[in-house]
Amino acid sequence: MNLAHVLLEIWLARFDILFGLGLTILVSFTAIVAGTILGISVGVALTYGAWPVRFIARVYVDILRGTPVLVLILASFYIPSVAHINLNALEAGIIALTLFCGSHVGEVIRGALQSIPKGQMEAAKSIGLTFRKTFVYVLMPQAIRQAIPTWTNAAVEIAKATTLLSIIGVPELILTTQQIIGRTFLSLPFYLMIAILYFLIDFAIERAGRYIDMRVSAAQGTVP
Amino acid sequence: MAYHLNFAVIWQNMPELWWGLALDLYLAFISLGIGCIIGLVAAFASVSKSGALRRIALGYVTLVRNLPILVIVLLVYFALPDVSRLFRLDKITSFVISLSLYAGAYLTEVFRGGLLAVPKGVVEAGMAIGLRPLQIKRHLIFPIMLRNALPSLGNNFISLFKDTSIASVIAVPELTYYATKINTETFRVVEAWSTAAVLYIATCYLIALVLRLVERRYARI
Numbered sequence: 489m490n491l492a493h494v495l496l497e498i499w500l501a502r503f504d505i506l507f508g509l510g511l512t513i514l515v516s517f518t519a520i521v522a523g524t525i526l527g528i529s530v531g532v533a534l535t536y537g538a539w540p541v542r543f544i545a546r547v548y549v550d551i552l553r554g555t556p557v558l559v560l561i562l563a564s565f566y567i568p569s570v571a572h573i574n575l576n577a578l579e580a581g582i583i584a585l586t587l588f589c590g591s592h593v594g595e596v597i598r599g600a601l602q603s604i605p606k607g608q609m610e611a612a613k614s615i616g617l618t619f620r621k622t623f624v625y626v627l628m629p630q631a632i633r634q635a636i637p638t639w640t641n642a643a644v645e646i647a648k649a650t651t652l653l654s655i656i657g658v659p660e661l662i663l664t665t666q667q668i669i670g671r672t673f674l675s676l677p678f679y680l681m682i683a684i685l686y687f688l689i690d691f692a693i694e695r696a697g698r699y700i701d702m703r704v705s706a707a708q709g710t711v712p
Numbered sequence: 713m714a715y716h717l718n719f720a721v722i723w724q725n726m727p728e729l730w731w732g733l734a735l736d737l738y739l740a741f742i743s744l745g746i747g748c749i750i751g752l753v754a755a756f757a758s759v760s761k762s763g764a765l766r767r768i769a770l771g772y773v774t775l776v777r778n779l780p781i782l783v784i785v786l787l788v789y790f791a792l793p794d795v796s797r798l799f800r801l802d803k804i805t806s807f808v809i810s811l812s813l814y815a816g817a818y819l820t821e822v823f824r825g826g827l828l829a830v831p832k833g834v835v836e837a838g839m840a841i842g843l844r845p846l847q848i849k850r851h852l853i854f855p856i857m858l859r860n861a862l863p864s865l866g867n868n869f870i871s872l873f874k875d876t877s878i879a880s881v882i883a884v885p886e887l888t889y890y891a892t893k894i895n896t897e898t899f900r901v902v903e904a905w906s907t908a909a910v911l912y913i914a915t916c917y918l919i920a921l922v923l924r925l926v927e928r929r930y931a932r933i
Contacts, residue, residue: 554913556877559888562895563905570715570901648780655881662782669790679791683783690778 494677501668508664509685511578515660516647516689518582523589523646524639530590531597532623545594552591557649560584565656581653585646592642600634601627633704640697644690651686661685721898722907725890732887733911739808739886740873744819746812747872748865751819756849758824769820776817781875785810789882807879815872822868826861827853862930866923870916877912887911 498505533545552560564584568575575583604627612622654663665682669675722729758769776784788810792799801809830853838848880889891908895901 551909551913554874554916555909556874556888556912558877558880559891559905559908559912562888562892563909566895566901567905644778648782651780651782652878654782662786676791676794679783679787683779683787686780686783687775687778690780691774694778 494674497668497672497674498677498681501672504664504668505661505681508659508661511659512647512650512661513689515578515582515585515650515653515658519585519589519650520643520646522582522586524593526586526590527593528597530594531601534594534598535601536619549591549594552588553595557584557588558652558655560588561652561656577653577656577658581650581656581658585649585653588649589642589646592645593639596635596638596642597631599638600631603634604630629708633701633708636697636701636704640694640701643697644693647690647693648686715902717903718900719903719907721894721900722903725894728885728890729887729907729911732885732890733915735884735886736873736876736879737915739804739811739876739879739884740869742808743811743815743872743876744869746808747815747819747868750812750816751823754816754820755823755827758820759827773817773820776814777821779814781810781814781878782881784814785878785882788813803879803882803884807876807882807884811872811875814875815868818868818871819865822861822864823857825864826857826859829860830856859930862927863923866920866927869923870919873915873919874912 530545530549533541534549537545555563561581561584564587565575565577565580568580608626608630609622612626617625650660651662653660654666657663659667661682665678669678672678754769754772757765758773760766785807788799789801789803789806793801834852834856835848838852843851876886877888879886880892883889887908891904894904898904
């Protein structure tokens with residue numbers, strides 16, 4: 489096993505690796521965006537919902553946060569077929585990750601909304617803003633700034649959790665690489681390669697989160 | 713054709729599921745212990761005066777926190793034996809090493825936060841009554857840091873417990889592994905996964921409950 493041989497094998501497998509990498513990024517992106525939208529509604533429901541809504545949101549969040557992601561992914565891959573809903577592995581995986589992301593972001597948003605001082609809401613009410621206006625102009629801007637660091641952590645967790653889709657047969661980066669290893673027997677170099685690629689993806693998300701945090705704080709005239 | 717729930721298979725396999733759950737708890741507990749040692753060392757290194765130590769500790773945290781646990785598990789179990797035969801480990805040892813390394817990075821952050829939250833006055837008070845630096849660390853900084861770190865320590869234990877499900881990927885016979893087995897052998901899909909989920913959720917709740925009691929006790933001292 490020499491370096492030239494390893495590089496040659498990586499070069500020969502470049503399209504497979506790029507395809508896997510692309511799928512990993514696509515799945516992460518979809519799950520994070522959809523999960524964030526879901527999570528914001530869950531967070532609002534948890535904080536301002538009437539009690540039945542709050543109760544349902546609480547049950548959803550607690551169930552999803554108490555179950556390992558791997559179990560969620562396996563469950564959403566196998567269980568829908570029982571109800572004659574045919575999902576392929578990719579769809580099942582994206583659904584599982586979105587629901588998971590939604591529960592985590594929901595808690596993040598709830599925490600951020602609850603940390604806003606009560607006076608803000610009272611001030612908004614006293615100048616006659618409706619709840620919608622209060623939410624859009626007063627609460628959400630403050631909550632978002634609070635939430636960005638924890639939201640970034642949640643996003644990194646989701647990107648990391650996409651690796652588990654390899655177990656239900658989604659040909660993302662890990663499964664593709666395992667197929668290459670099955671052909672070439674170069675387990676060390678290829679596993680190191682995916683470790684580097686995942687590090688780059690997750691590090692990029694973390695940095696992006698920090699950059700957005702800085703920009704938002706700067707735009708709002710506060711330094712974190 | 714409708715699906716009829718039938719939990720008979722689950723009852724038959726319940727002993728295995730309990731053992732799987734016990735193994736999960738065991739794996740999480742051992743990894744938390746080793747992770748705490750790594751975390752403590754790295755946390756003290758990350759606030760030390762030596763720039764090299766600080767950089768190594770922060771490098772470790774950044775590296776491991778941005779790697780998926782599955783990649784670490786696969787690296788340690790499949791790729792490290794290629795480096796040297798010394799690393800040819802059994803599945804459980806291999807997984808414990810992976811999870812401890814992973815936990816260590818998160819616990820470093822936890823302990824580091826605990827260390828930074830120790831009030832300066834405490835250290836100055838220690839110096840004023842003539843304690844040596846090591847005594848200050850041992851009798852003042854360490855206990856206060858531990859109390860600061862306790863809540864996040866508990867949360868980390870819960871997430872480690874959930875991460876042990878990934879051991880099923882390298883065929884460690886824990887809860888998820890047995891659930892997969894029931895799923896593929898009997899096709900009792902809904903029963904297998906709902907039971908596994910309930911066991912995981914209930915255990916997480918119990919751990920959280922115990923932790924809250926421990927925290928309340930600790931806060932009183």
